[in-house]
Amino acid sequence: MTLNNVWVYAEANGDKVTTATLEVITKAREIGTTVSAVYAGTSGDSVAAQVGEYGATTLYVINPGEGLPGQVAAAGIAQLVNEHSPDAVLFVQSYDGRDAMARTSVKLDRPVLTNGFTLTAADGLTFGTAIFGGMVMVDAKYADGGVALIGIRPKSFTAEPSGGGAASVVTVDGFDAGRAGEAKVLERFEEEQTGPKLEEAAVVVSGGRGIGASESYKPLVEELAKALKGAFGASRAIVDAGWVPYALQVGQTGKTVKPKVYIALGISGATQHLVGMKNSDNIIAVNKDGEAPIFGIADLGIVGDVNKVVPALIEAIKNKA
Amino acid sequence: MHVVVCVKQIPDPAVPGALNADHTLKREGKPILDESDSYGVEMALQLVDAAGGGEVTLISMAANGETAGLRTALAMGAAKAVLVSDPACAGSDALGTAKALAKAVERAGGVDLVLAATESSDGYTGTVPAQIAELLGWPALTFAKKVDIADGKVTIQRQTEAGYDTVQASLPALVSVTAGVVEPRYPSFKGIMAAKNKPVDICTAADLGLDGQVGWAGARQTITNVENAPARQAGEKFEDDGTGFEKVVGFLENLKVI
Numbered sequence: 318m319t320l321n322n323v324w325v326y327a328e329a330n331g332d333k334v335t336t337a338t339l340e341v342i343t344k345a346r347e348i349g350t351t352v353s354a355v356y357a358g359t360s361g362d363s364v365a366a367q368v369g370e371y372g373a374t375t376l377y378v379i380n381p382g383e384g385l386p387g388q389v390a391a392a393g394i395a396q397l398v399n400e401h402s403p404d405a406v407l408f409v410q411s412y413d414g415r416d417a418m419a420r421t422s423v424k425l426d427r428p429v430l431t432n433g434f435t436l437t438a439a440d441g442l443t444f445g446t447a448i449f450g451g452m453v454m455v456d457a458k459y460a461d462g463g464v465a466l467i468g469i470r471p472k473s474f475t476a477e478p479s480g481g482g483a484a485s486v487v488t489v490d491g492f493d494a495g496r497a498g499e500a501k502v503l504e505r506f507e508e509e510q511t512g513p514k515l516e517e518a519a520v521v522v523s524g525g526r527g528i529g530a531s532e533s534y535k536p537l538v539e540e541l542a543k544a545l546k547g548a549f550g551a552s553r554a555i556v557d558a559g560w561v562p563y564a565l566q567v568g569q570t571g572k573t574v575k576p577k578v579y580i581a582l583g584i585s586g587a588t589q590h591l592v593g594m595k596n597s598d599n600i601i602a603v604n605k606d607g608e609a610p611i612f613g614i615a616d617l618g619i620v621g622d623v624n625k626v627v628p629a630l631i632e633a634i635k636n637k638a
Numbered sequence: 639m640h641v642v643v644c645v646k647q648i649p650d651p652a653v654p655g656a657l658n659a660d661h662t663l664k665r666e667g668k669p670i671l672d673e674s675d676s677y678g679v680e681m682a683l684q685l686v687d688a689a690g691g692g693e694v695t696l697i698s699m700a701a702n703g704e705t706a707g708l709r710t711a712l713a714m715g716a717a718k719a720v721l722v723s724d725p726a727c728a729g730s731d732a733l734g735t736a737k738a739l740a741k742a743v744e745r746a747g748g749v750d751l752v753l754a755a756t757e758s759s760d761g762y763t764g765t766v767p768a769q770i771a772e773l774l775g776w777p778a779l780t781f782a783k784k785v786d787i788a789d790g791k792v793t794i795q796r797q798t799e800a801g802y803d804t805v806q807a808s809l810p811a812l813v814s815v816t817a818g819v820v821e822p823r824y825p826s827f828k829g830i831m832a833a834k835n836k837p838v839d840i841c842t843a844a845d846l847g848l849d850g851q852v853g854w855a856g857a858r859q860t861i862t863n864v865e866n867a868p869a870r871q872a873g874e875k876f877e878d879d880g881t882g883f884e885k886v887v888g889f890l891e892n893l894k895v896i
């Protein structure tokens with residue numbers, strides 16, 4: 318059994334649709350006969366081409382003005398849902414996605430199921446999430462009919478193009494976001510980013526409190542990542558300590574990554590960290606405590622001091638290149 | 639200025655979680671103030687200070703009159719609390735919780751700003767703040783890593799994937815703050831003593847006109863399966879004797895990463 322109409326709230330950085338959005342559209346195609354997308358922004362045509370390539374046939378475009386896109390979008394989404402009654406609206410569990418699902422849920426007076434990482438339609442729409450830092454998996458269903466509102470964590474599914482043509486663009490108007498639209502973006506600041514993105518890199522090197530000091534992050538973590546053409550991340554401990562920005566945090570309240578190789582340097586392996594990286598293909602850990610929980614999931618564990626192991630490793634890799 | 643902070647009292651996260659037979663969270667032992675909320679409390683105290691006066695009110699929801707976590711936040715310097723406490727609140731989902739908290743904001747009265755964490759540590763649905771704003775009909779400035787108030791407007795730096803956006807709105811408004819936004823103070827001994835006598839206004843779902851909208855009844859979902867996640871197998875582990883890095887090089891070569 319599949320659903321008839323599945324909708325996806327699509328997000329883009331500039332005019333590039335996010336990978337997480339394409340992952341969810343790919344899943345929507347599997348569980349629904351027709352897939353539509355809703356997008357709030359000014360790159361409608363470009364977004365229509367990209368979501369079309371992954372299987373969406375209609376793109377509803379909302380103009381958020383200077384407002385936060387997710388918050389303005391909710392009023393448009395609620396209006397569209399009342400008009401077209403889709404079976405489900407899927408959101409990415411991202412900053413704007415969370416804004417959009419939260420306000421949509423209130424507008425429609427529907428609960429929203431969040432942090433999903435599985436979705437099946439065989440026996441009525443069933444949603445799977447993980448609790449207790451990923452240790453326990455829970456499946457849930459809506460107890461009543463009506464539209465399902467679901468938030469999906471990035472990296473839950475693999476994005477695969479369907480080869481479809483551009484989605485047809487429908488401009489949405491006539492809705493009133495009220496004071497939700499009053500939160501205005503005055504300025505955007507982009508931190509300089511070198512190398513691949515954390516969520517997309519084949520290799521991720523993360524540092525934890527065991528690197529010892531803020532000054533050690535660059536020579537140990539960044540340099541190793543650079544030598545492996547990978548991205549660098551962090552545990553929450555060093556984000557909270559102010560050593561690195563929150564955008565680098567991997568885990569339950571940070572990013573979910575699934576690289577070919579994940580290298581954890583001086584990270585103990587708390588469940589809240591593991592939930593963000595344990596589905597990596599290969600895991601390497603360096604930690605001076607042989608009993609650290611990170612070794613319980615590492616394919617290769619080195620019990621040692623990061624200050625000794627890592628510089629030697631960087632040197633050896635550079636010599637190979 | 640009157641600032642409300644949403645705070646959650648949660649089971650100690652250091653103790654492994656467990657579920658009751660009806661799939662609600664086991665809440666044994668004394669609840670503690672969710673660490674994520676300590677940032678909002680500190681931020682509220684600093685904003686009121688900077689504004690030259692005002693008051694910080696806490697709002698919270700609990701099934702059974704728990705106040706242990708609230709007292710911690712009162713000891714930090716909040717003046718009073720509104721606690722929605724009702725057995726009917728057990729099993730509330732994010733929307734039910736937001737409805738109760740939005741009513742509590744109205745009950746607190748004359749509020750300029752509501753602060754919340756971006757998500758709770760135990761449930762982490764991450765939707766409650768914007769849901770409260772929607773229920774109140776207010777703007778929501780979410781994922782703030784810096785907050786300033788001037789001339790009746792709140793301006794934040796909003797965390798983004800690539801950096802941050804500067805976002806502004808007129809008051810009253812809701813702001814959700816990320817962990818680490820400020821350094822939460824430790825309650826002083828004096829603060830702890832004073833907190834014992836600070837007023838906690840306890841009300842029920844019915845007092846707020848929310849019968850049937852909170853708790854399991856409002857959640858409208860069925861849990862169909864609960865199981866342990868598959869465990870990942872540990873691989874090889876070596877003591878570093880100065881050549882540990884060679885094992886990593888070999889491993890990466892095998893994977894053709896280098």
Ligand SMILES: Cc1cc2nc3c(=O)[nH]c(=O)nc-3n(C[C@H](O)[C@H](O)[C@H](O)COP(=O)(O)OP(=O)(O)OC[C@H]3O[C@@H](n4cnc5c(N)ncnc54)[C@H](O)[C@@H]3O)c2cc1C
Nearest residue numbers: 525526527552553554568569570583585590605606623759
């Ligand atoms: C609700 C909630 C959400 C959370 N979300 C996240 C999240 O998203 N991401 C996250 O990461 N955490 C999260 N946490 C925090 C998590 O529980 C841990 O506190 C955190 O991951 C610990 O970070 P760490 O491993 O860097 O530090 P620690 O636990 O302090 O570990 C440091 C490790 O370094 C090792 N070490 C020390 N010196 C050296 C050396 N010289 N060489 C090698 N090793 C050394 C030590 O043996 C130790 O194992 C969350 C916690 C809660 C309660």
